[in-house]
Amino acid sequence: MKQRKAPLILLASAVAGLGVFAGANATVGKQQSAPTTVTVTEGSPSTFSLKASRSVVPTGRVTFKIANAGTITHEVAVIRTSYRADSLPGPRTKVSESGNVGESGEVAGRGSKTFTVTLKRGHYALICNLTGHYTGGMHIDLTVR
Numbered sequence: 001m002k003q004r005k006a007p008l009i010l011l012a013s014a015v016a017g018l019g020v021f022a023g024a025n026a027t028v029g030k031q032q033s034a035p036t037t038v039t040v041t042e043g044s045p046s047t048f049s050l051k052a053s054r055s056v057v058p059t060g061r062v063t064f065k066i067a068n069a070g071t072i073t074h075e076v077a078v079i080r081t082s083y084r085a086d087s088l089p090g091p092r093t094k095v096s097e098s099g100n101v102g103e104s105g106e107v108a109g110r111g112s113k114t115f116t117v118t119l120k121r122g123h124y125a126l127i128c129n130l131t132g133h134y135t136g137g138m139h140i141d142l143t144v145r
Helices: 002-029
Strands: 036-042 050-052 060-068 077-080 100-103 112-119 122-127 139-144
Touching (some): 100 112
Parallel strands (some): 036 060
Antiparallel strands (some): 077 122
């Protein structure tokens, strides 16, 4: 009997080893590249200023690093839209966020936040949609290629 167990143990070890090897290959194929980073500065040089470090990014994961250099609260919403950032529909004091794919939430004066979203090819608007801020000029276009 001892002679029969040895080949079975050897066979089981070989099968288990193939499973681990195959699993390792599957994991390597699923690795994602690091996200593209866009730094967004709000409130500088003026209260209702909104600037981004990039206006074009590749498709995929994008990390937005928000820095509020001003003294009042702002936000950044990422809106997928066919409209230019300065022409979004809705009342000018607070525009429609239809197509919102992610946002920072409120960022206190002198504060910062980071968030990551996955973006498809197309046009996006980065806006601060707190009452009156969009009208004040807090909107920029972002193209994803």
